[in-house]
Amino acid sequence: MTRLIRPTPLRQAGGWLLSFVGAALLLSLAAWGYYRSGDPLVAPTLILSGESLQLTNGSGRSIADGVRVEALGSNGNAMVQGVIAPFEAAAYRDLAWRVEGLSEGTELRLIWAEERNPRAIQARPVSTDEAGLGRILLESDPGWQGRIVALGLVVLGELRDPILVRRIELHPRASTIAELRDAFIGDWAFFEGWTGRSPHFNRGAPIGAPFQPVVLVALWVGLASLLYASIIPPWRFVSRPLPYVAFFLIGWAVLDLRWQWDLVRRLDVTEQTYAGLDETGKQLAGPDRNFYPFLMELRQRLSEDPSRVIVLASDPFGYAAMRTRYHLAPYDLYSGLRSLPDPSQVRAGDYILLMFPLSSVRYDQRRRALIAEDRTLPVDRIEVRSTLGALFRVREED
Numbered sequence: 399m400t401r402l403i404r405p406t407p408l409r410q411a412g413g414w415l416l417s418f419v420g421a422a423l424l425l426s427l428a429a430w431g432y433y434r435s436g437d438p439l440v441a442p443t444l445i446l447s448g449e450s451l452q453l454t455n456g457s458g459r460s461i462a463d464g465v466r467v468e469a470l471g472s473n474g475n476a477m478v479q480g481v482i483a484p485f486e487a488a489a490y491r492d493l494a495w496r497v498e499g500l501s502e503g504t505e506l507r508l509i510w511a512e513e514r515n516p517r518a519i520q521a522r523p524v525s526t527d528e529a530g531l532g533r534i535l536l537e538s539d540p541g542w543q544g545r546i547v548a549l550g551l552v553v554l555g556e557l558r559d560p561i562l563v564r565r566i567e568l569h570p571r572a573s574t575i576a577e578l579r580d581a582f583i584g585d586w587a588f589f590e591g592w593t594g595r596s597p598h599f600n601r602g603a604p605i606g607a608p609f610q611p612v613v614l615v616a617l618w619v620g621l622a623s624l625l626y627a628s629i630i631p632p633w634r635f636v637s638r639p640l641p642y643v644a645f646f647l648i649g650w651a652v653l654d655l656r657w658q659w660d661l662v663r664r665l666d667v668t669e670q671t672y673a674g675l676d677e678t679g680k681q682l683a684g685p686d687r688n689f690y691p692f693l694m695e696l697r698q699r700l701s702e703d704p705s706r707v708i709v710l711a712s713d714p715f716g717y718a719a720m721r722t723r724y725h726l727a728p729y730d731l732y733s734g735l736r737s738l739p740d741p742s743q744v745r746a747g748d749y750i751l752l753m754f755p756l757s758s759v760r761y762d763q764r765r766r767a768l769i770a771e772d773r774t775l776p777v778d779r780i781e782v783r784s785t786l787g788a789l790f791r792v793r794e795e796d
Contacts, residue, residue, distance in 0.1 A: 413629035421621035441489035479550035499561035
């Protein structure tokens with residue numbers, strides 16, 4: 399049976415310090431490796447395959463994982479274009495592709511167009527290896543600049559057999575140390591401002607940030623604990639929970655200090671935005687300021703009795719529709735509809751509020767009716783000076 403011994407104070411202090419610093423270094427290296435390889439800060443890897451490849455010239459057909467080119471067009475070429483959203487050329491360093499079936503006498507060219515001059519097509523001859531794979535470095539090409547709006551491959555020459563364009567990949571340039579540093583500092587210094595949510599809610603980092611502060615701190619606590627356990631293994635030394643508790647409390651304190659800092663800044667913003675204002679002034683200064691005047695005008699147009707108001711919106715459970723219910727209380731509001739209700743469910747005197755944009759319902763001025771597909775509802779339009787919506791009152795059939 400192994401007898402446990404008590405570690406010396408120097409070994410304990412050294413183990414604790416090495417674990418504290420080593421965990422931070424390991425976490426930094428892991429983050430650096432992650433950004434440099436799979437998901438850099440500058441842009442995501444752009445992969446075009448399947449439905450994101452289209453044959454825009456020549457004859458052929460789409461297949462499950464690409465395009466099959468069977469014949470050239472009347473102008474002597476076939477073009478396969480990628481379906482892309484415009485992107486900055488500077489964010490990407492090289493492009494790779496996979497084209498199968500190229501034979502002698504068939505030429506392949508990479509083409510792209512830039513937003514400022516889309517008619518000036520850039521073209522570069524490219525080739526593939528025996529497996530159909532090819533790659534070209536773009537960041538040093540003088541034509542690879544600006545905002546790219548079109549990208550594709552052109553087949554020229556003789557096409558003896560069909561060829562398959564399987565895949566086009568754009569790889570981003572690697573993030574620099576300075577970019578990683580700025581991203582890390584930016585995530586930790588992220589401040590969302592006043593949101594109207596509970597003051598105890600703290601997002602902690604921008605939406606989509608790969609490493610949330612809570613995750614980073616949890617990883618650091620775990621790594622520090624593992625390092626300490628490897629330096630002073632509990633199966634050789636008398637183990638005390640104090641170092642592990644210290645790692646946990648340090649992580650907790652870091653997150654709590656960050657949260658308190660966020661609360662102080664949020665308090666300053668709240669005071670600057672709302673201090674000294676009445677209720678109307680607060681609404682006009684807050685997040686509802688764009689449509690609050692419209693809703694107040696609606697209140698003036700509605701009758702004093704608690705009439706029923708049916709709200710139609712393209713996003714009936716979105717922010718605008720829900721805040722409309724809040725600001726128009728205590729009226730009996732019914733929301734959740736994207737189109738007209740059945741005429742049997744409404745009665746004369748009900749109000750219909752259309753929140754724009756809403757393409758499913760239109761107003762026929764000649765017939766004085768709201769129309770949606772096979773439903774028609776007789777209404778009187780109530781004048782509202784706004785482009786945010788329109789108000790109607792249901793009337794009896796003529």
